Amino acid sequence: MHLRPFGPHALLAEVADATEALALAAWARHTGLVVTDVVPAAGTVLFDGLAPDEAASLRSRLATWNPPKAGGAAPPETRLVEVPVDYDGPDVAFVAEQWGTDVEGVVARHTGTDFVSAFCGFAPGFAYLTGLPDGLAVPRLDSPRAAVPAGAVALAGAWCGVYPTASPGGWRILGHTDVSLWDATRSDPALLAPGTRVRFVRA
Amino acid sequence: MSLHVLATGALTTVQDRGRRGLAHLGVPRAGALDAPAAELANRLVGNDSDAAVLEVTLGGLVLTTDVGAWIAVTGAPCPVEVDGAPRGHARPEWLAAGSRLRLGTASSGVRTYLAVGGGIAVDPVLGSRSTDTLAWVGPARVEPGTRLPVGPLARRPAPHDTPRPPRAGPLRVHPGPRVDWCAPHALQTLCGSAYVVGSASNRIGLRLEGPALERVRHLELPSEGMVLGAVQVPPDGQPVVFLADHPPTGGYPVLAVVEEADLWQCAQLRPGESVRFTPA
Numbered sequence: 001m002h003l004r005p006f007g008p009h010a011l012l013a014e015v016a017d018a019t020e021a022l023a024l025a026a027w028a029r030h031t032g033l034v035v036t037d038v039v040p041a042a043g044t045v046l047f048d049g050l051a052p053d054e055a056a057s058l059r060s061r062l063a064t065w066n067p068p069k070a071g072g073a074a075p076p077e078t079r080l081v082e083v084p085v086d087y088d089g090p091d092v093a094f095v096a097e098q099w100g101t102d103v104e105g106v107v108a109r110h111t112g113t114d115f116v117s118a119f120c121g122f123a124p125g126f127a128y129l130t131g132l133p134d135g136l137a138v139p140r141l142d143s144p145r146a147a148v149p150a151g152a153v154a155l156a157g158a159w160c161g162v163y164p165t166a167s168p169g170g171w172r173i174l175g176h177t178d179v180s181l182w183d184a185t186r187s188d189p190a191l192l193a194p195g196t197r198v199r200f201v202r203a
Numbered sequence: 204m205s206l207h208v209l210a211t212g213a214l215t216t217v218q219d220r221g222r223r224g225l226a227h228l229g230v231p232r233a234g235a236l237d238a239p240a241a242e243l244a245n246r247l248v249g250n251d252s253d254a255a256v257l258e259v260t261l262g263g264l265v266l267t268t269d270v271g272a273w274i275a276v277t278g279a280p281c282p283v284e285v286d287g288a289p290r291g292h293a294r295p296e297w298l299a300a301g302s303r304l305r306l307g308t309a310s311s312g313v314r315t316y317l318a319v320g321g322g323i324a325v326d327p328v329l330g331s332r333s334t335d336t337l338a339w340v341g342p343a344r345v346e347p348g349t350r351l352p353v354g355p356l357a358r359r360p361a362p363h364d365t366p367r368p369p370r371a372g373p374l375r376v377h378p379g380p381r382v383d384w385c386a387p388h389a390l391q392t393l394c395g396s397a398y399v400v401g402s403a404s405n406r407i408g409l410r411l412e413g414p415a416l417e418r419v420r421h422l423e424l425p426s427e428g429m430v431l432g433a434v435q436v437p438p439d440g441q442p443v444v445f446l447a448d449h450p451p452t453g454g455y456p457v458l459a460v461v462e463e464a465d466l467w468q469c470a471q472l473r474p475g476e477s478v479r480f481t482p483a
Contacts, residue, residue: 004380007460008483010430012380025227037226039428041452046428048226120229121426121452124338165338184328184340190228 003059010048011055013062018118018130020067021045022194031061040119040194042128078116079196083162084203085110085153089173095155098138107202109136110174115160115198120190125164125182127192132158144170151176153200162192177203204270206319208349212263212306214336215345217323219255222331222340226428226451233335234447236406236470237314239369240278244318247275247295249358254322255332257345259315262308270300272353273320273360277368279312279471293368295360312471324354336406337448374444374465375483376434381456384424385436386417389458393434393442394480401441402474406448408435409469411478415440416458426452432461444469 001024002014015021018040025040028047035058036049047058087107096106115131137158145168148154152163154171161171164181181191192198208215218241221234235241235258242252257264262281273295276283283290284305290296298304298319309315325332325342334341345351378390386392398413416436429435433445435455444461445453446469461469462483472478 005378006380006430006457007377007432009463010460012427036223037428037451039226039451041427042425044425044427046226046430048428048430049223119452120227121450122229124225124229124340126229189230189329194227 001062001065003062006046006048009050010046011050011058013045013047015043015045016067018042018128019116022116022118023068024065026195027065033058033061041121042119080199081191081196082199082201083153083177083179085175085177085200086203087175089152089154089175091154091172092174095138095172095174099136106174110160111200111202113200115200117192117194117196117198119194120192123164123167124184125190125192126161127190127194127196127198129160129192129198130158132160134158138172140170141172144168148173149176151178151181153177164190204268204272204321204353206266206268206323206351206353208264208266208345208347208351209303210263210265210347211345212259212261214260215264216258216334216336217255217325217342217345217351218258218333219331220253221333221447222329222335225329229338229451230329230340231335231337231448231451232431233331233333233341235316235333236447237278237316237467239467240314240470241316241318243293243368244275244277244316245322247277247293247360248273248318248320249356249360250318250320250322251357254318254354254357255325256319257317257323257351259306259317261313262306262315264306264315264317265303267303268298268300272298273356274298274304275318275360276306276315277318278314278316279309281309281315282307311473313473314470319353320356320360321354324352335448337450369464369467371468372465373479373481374468375462376459376480377462377483379434379457379459381424382458384418384420384456385458386419389416389436390482392416393459394482397477397479398442400472400474400476400478404472404474406446408446408449409444409472411442411444413441416442418456420456424454424456426454429453429457430460432463432466433457434459434461446470
């Protein structure tokens with residue numbers, strides 16, 4: 001792990017990948033660290049709002065952390081959310097072609113994959129879901145759509161994501177769901193907070 | 204009791220000290236861009252420092268009140284009128300029931316703050332009354348016709364207890380996490396030249412134009428967490444300073460981080476004005 005200072009109140013920890021970042025963030029949240037934000041991302045964890053003497057303490061605690069073994073099972077306490085999908089998206093045929101299969105093949109693969117929310121970004125409640133192998137990565141649109149509706153289930157690279165609110169977007173849309181991904185009035189506003197396990201099912 | 208908004212100018216929002224600890228869900232922090240000015244306004248009317256105020260962009264706010272209230276106007280100086288008569292800037296003023304407050308065009312700076320004794324009491328969203336203009340989490344943007352509830356008075360104004368506004372100067376910067384993605388002299392370039400504020404600047408970021416900051420790595424940086432005051436270097440080398448509504452993650456390397464105590468100046472710089480950086 002490589003630690004990079006990020007101004008006087010923050011540290012950026014570089015790790016191998018999103019899975020390791022998620023594990024480090026979960027571990028750090030349970031160490032009683034005095035910090036405002038712990039933000040996992042694709043290959044880093046940001047610790048922001050560290051109390052003045054906390055950076056040194058964090059550095060020494062991080063030295064004792066070991067990444068989880070590759071392919072290890074998700075911790076049993078992680079929540080599993082089922083997301084029903086209508087596979088009626090404009091890019092489902094494109095994805096089928098990229099994957100060398102037909103639409104049914106895409107649905108079978110997508111509903112048969114165990115996804116995990118690695119981190120949120122782009123918009124409140126927009127979760128980057130890992131689970132697809134790199135071999136199934138698909139390119140983004142050359143030019144993003146001006147409007148992607150809320151609930152669109154989409155792919156970019158090997159990531160899967162569900163748009164929580166309508167926004168512009170360049171991901172390849174497989175279909176849509178009616179579940180509410182983001183609700184600021186809920187005590188847990190993001191349905192797919194980092195660490196949540198996700199299964200897609202046919203609506 | 205409530206305020207009835209008749210006009211808002213370019214942009215008026217409710218702001219407090221922001222929404223903390225939700226960056227991992229993709230929620231910007233938001234909060235008053237010129238935090239010391241908002242805090243001063245609150246202290247002038249006897250509020251706690253976390254009370255919500257109105258942030259008014261370049262003046263133009265007009266409102267009436269249905270009961271008497273203490274108010275204070277701070278930040279970007281602008282004419283303050285109550286029923287057509289001039290009132291002071293940065294001091295407690297009494298707004299009688301039924302009177303009409305008008306903030307004229309700001310003569311310098313960008314953001315003016317209006318605090319009301321008791322605070323703007325709109326319902327908090329995820330622990331804060333701030334509106335973030337990136338994802339629009341929080342209370343709706345203030346529009347003509349908006350009625351804003353005001354909370355109960357915490358205490359009487361204490362004008363002799365108020366701090367002086369901070370002094371302007373070059374923005375002090377700390378090295379950022381991706382110094383090694385930029386040329387070895389990039390920090391010197393940033394600190395050695397004046398940068399001009401671009402017209403696309405907003406609550407999300409201060410966009411600057413000046414000597415390009417050279418990058419030595421041109422790969423795509425996977426998105427990583429961002430902090431308030433981060434100085435991002437996009438491919439064109441023109442730096443962007445992240446302000447309160449910045450996206451919680453970003454994919455451009457961060458060369459430097461502006462000292463938090465200096466960020467209020469970014470809230471008040473107009474397009475076309477210049478700014479300098481200096482090592483912290």
